[in-house]
Amino acid sequence: MTSNLEFVRFPAPDGVNGWWETLPPLSSADTVSSESRYDWVVVGGGITGLCAARRLAELAPDASIALVEADRIGRTTAGRNSGFFVDLPHDISSESYSRSVEADKADVRFQRHGIDYVRSMVKQYNIDCDWRDDGKFHASVNKKGHNALARFAEGLARIDETFEWLDGAAIAKVTGTNFYQDALFTPGCSTVQPAALMRGLAATLPKNVNVFELSAVRRIEDQGQAKVLTFASGKIVAKGVILCTNAYAATFGGHPNGLLPVYTFASMTRVMNQEEVGRLGGTRSWALIPADPMGTTVRRLITDRICVRNHFAFRPNLEVSQADLAKAKSLHQRSFDRRFPMLKDVELEYTWGGPLCLSANNGALFGRRDDGVLEAVGCNGLGLSRGSASGKLIAEYALGHNNELIRQLLNQPHPRALPVRPITDVAVSAAIWMKEFSAGAEL
Ligand SMILES: Cc1cc2nc3c(=O)[nH]c(=O)nc-3n(C[C@H](O)[C@H](O)[C@H](O)COP(=O)(O)OP(=O)(O)OC[C@H]3O[C@@H](n4cnc5c(N)ncnc54)[C@H](O)[C@@H]3O)c2cc1C
Structure with a gap:
């Protein structure tokens, strides 16, 4: 049976990102403009996608990998935040940021894993991003x-x-x-400086990763052995797809997923x-x-x-x-x-x-969907450290690795289902x- 994944919302210019504007201008981007084949496509060039693409390339140096981003890398949310790589418990729905001892310890282990990974890249490639x-x-x-x-x-x-x-x-x-x-x-x-970090991570990706910006995936078609990703003016056929689109994954039509x-x-x-x-x-x-x-x-x-x-x-x-x-x-x-x-x-x-x-329950999505697409989605407000870790770990999982942190993510709660709209809209806005x-x- 084939199934398709339709993207119905795309990143929009939400104000003027000061981190991006205060960096030197960038040269033009490579976009998806023809039909090509890759072993892997990572969708979303935020921190999660950047870490997923890098880790895939490190572990599978002979694989061909495309990282596709709807906007410019560094101009969207991962380059728009306050730049805190938080290692400690940080549940923003709790009044004191904390949860239970077990959950807090698991969060710290996971978040430090992500921070250590990104810090090592910043040091190795001398990425100029005011890392402190x-x-x-x-x-x-x-x-x-x-x-x-x-x-x-x-x-x-x-x-x-x-x-x-x-x-x-x-x-x-x-x-x-x-x-x-x-x-x-x-x-x-x-x-x-988050925009500088994202640009630096993209610029230092291993050679077997091709980066395409200003290239929004519109649909992913499941053709059994292959996935076909359609863009405004091109296609990519890939053996495997990893979704790192965070909030944009909340809008897949007809599949309310609690995000x-x-x-x-x-x-x-x-x-x-x-x-x-x-x-x-x-x-x-x-x-x-x-x-x-x-x-x-x-x-x-x-x-x-x-x-x-x-x-x-x-x-x-x-x-x-x-x-x-x-x-x-x-x-x-x-x-x-x-x-x-x-x-x-x-x-x-x-x-x-x-x-x-x-x-609603601090849950996130990690692993393989029913249609075979892999996903690491749901930052719960702390995507810099959590996204770094889950991006790295979803790549390891994609390549068949297994470790304690992967098991932790596979066993985390899924986002709790929400009441239908407009009840959710009213309830969430009132709670905020x-x-x-x-x-x-x-x-
Ligand atoms: C003002 C602000 C302050 C914040 N402060 C912090 C902080 O200090 N510390 C912290 O940890 N977090 C902070 N956050 C949250 C943090 O930015 C997110 O958690 C983080 O960006 C999540 O990373 P991500 O890579 O998973 O998702 P995103 O950064 O959202 O990246 C997803 C990417 O997917 C792309 N995309 C979406 N749809 C498509 C498509 N169809 N085709 C191709 N590409 C697509 C998007 O353009 C986007 O670049 C803050 C956020 C904001 C807005």
Whole structure:
């Protein structure tokens, strides 16, 4: 029996990605414009797809591999995020980021596997992406936030992870602002310029990987021994296909799969001048996560810009409107002004959004679908470290390997099925609104 997979939503220009815009312009892309044959096609050039294609090529140096991306690599979500490679538990649906001891330990093992893999590539190929192993701060602004940090600290102690408390004066010395009441420092997080990393990973792929950008797969036809992938002006016939399309996999028609495409938004300031840098004080580069997962993430960048992220919106059609972007920018401006009253004249230069792929039970998709296509989909908000690991591991699984982490992913819960629309739309939007409202001062 043959079955087809139809792609019904494609990446759209969701605001202007500051990470991408502040890099040098790129040369033109190779696109799929004829008919060709490959052993493997990896669909999606985010962090998951980049790691999957690399690992396939490492393990099967004689195989021909195509990595196909609908947009430019680095311009979509994997190059739009806040750049935290988080090693520790980070369940954004929990009030303290933690789950059970067993689940937290499994997450840490899995996430560190991904971080180690990408870090080794950055070092080996000298990828210029501001990779930093400087850790992160979780900061609170009031008693409620402090209590959430205390619960997070308890969770970390239970799994023998180290952390350090900073009082208000100590965190102000780092950030230059008195906004935060206290903070927990965790040393294992790495940070990065995400668009630069994605471009660097693509540019250093082994020779048996051909990269095609601006090439959206429209349909995948199952012809038994082969899969035929159709593009706007070409085809690829492949023996195996790996889907790494994260939120875009939520839209395959007629197959509700429990994946929730939820947008979050970021803004980046212009470059501060030396007088403004002096007014701010603090250290040159730091990365801070809010005590409440629905609060505001802030990074001070070595380029003398500040990047803020907050606000979620359920957008099952996988695009945001100008009104969404305007609302996000105004929330970012408010958050920025509250934290940095000394920088009133520093404007937000870029604002953008990007889709995460959440599920109601923190489940994700990993393995072989009924139609034989392989998939590693469902970042649950933490695609940099989880996507790195699941991309690497899906390639190993595709080539018949078996190990403890592969078994962990195969045994993880599938995303819980959702009620039909519009019930899901109303329920998810209401849940986001209530959580954001309750985050209050942390926004
Ligand atoms: C503002 C913001 C801040 C964030 N901060 C963080 C953070 O600090 N740390 C963190 O870990 N995560 C963060 N995230 C989430 C993170 O970006 C995602 O988890 C991550 O990008 C998932 O990687 P991925 O490769 O699985 O999917 P994606 O990055 O979404 O990549 C999927 C790719 O598939 C392509 N694609 C889709 N359909 C097709 C098709 N039909 N044909 C070809 N290609 C297709 C898309 O264009 C896309 O490039 C943030 C996200 C946003 C938006």
